[in-house]
Amino acid sequence: MQLLKYLKLGDYLIIAVVVILSFLPFKLLKSGQTTSSDATIIAVIRVNNKTVKKINLDHDTIWRFNRNGEENTVQVKNHQIRVIEANCKDQLCVKQGWKDEVGQTIVCLPHKFLIELRNGANAKISSHKKFDHTLVNP
């Protein structure tokens, strides 16, 4: 391997430290949560730092969220959630695909749109009345 010839001791050290540090958030954020496989998961939709909707992942639904023309369409299917359509510039939220584990997120930075998956054992399903969101199919 030509690559291994160039690498020095410090390089291996840098790679090791960087990899270990990158898994640190997992340890910090996941240790407090006890995730059991049959627990209900809810998706918390936040737009511009305000919680606008909590969705239960048990029912297959499609929701459309609209803030001043910035649209994100969210699909729930088989206890998974994804952004199916958005009119943002980079489409990164659509590319992030299906999520189904507690702690996972889908972010759309241009619209300040965020989906957080949380443990929904004792959470109340609610919605923000003033925010423009519609159920596309029941």
Add this chain to the structure above:
Amino acid sequence: MIRTNKDLERYIFVGILCAQGIILGLIEQSFPPIFAFAPGAKLGFTNVITLLALVILPFKDCILLTFLRLTTTALISGGVSTFIYAATGAFLSLFLMKLALLAYPRLVSLIGVSILGGVSHNFGQLLVASLIAQSKYVMLYLPLLTFSGIVAGILVGFGVKYLLPYTQAITHVQKGLLKNRKGI
């Protein structure tokens, strides 16, 4: 008189590197995304220019170069929010790469330095994203970005390794620059 010529040469060199960085950044934006598994990850061609500048220019010129490049890129292709993301990542990686370069070439090679730069660039951007979204769970995305940062860092490191001998062509400029660097 000679002193002003040296300064002029240095600023022209900063200008050339800055222009190259902007062009590389624009070319990279038009590419299809290479890391399909990690949306948002980039190859980081501009890191080639930053690392090259760190090796051959004094540090204060590197700060000037990065600032100019970020401002111009924001004016051409982005808005204020892209500028904030890019600036946090760029300056974090700039300072960390400078720290790592203190051990170059005895302990680390250019590849290790550029890996550190690429990963810290991604980390800085993710940090701002998680601050703006006000959700610490965004940070769980870090391992994917770290992996793509390491791959990109290896490519960039090799790029700089092959580019560096060609900058020797302007030897008298570089000699002047190195002399200046000792004074700082």
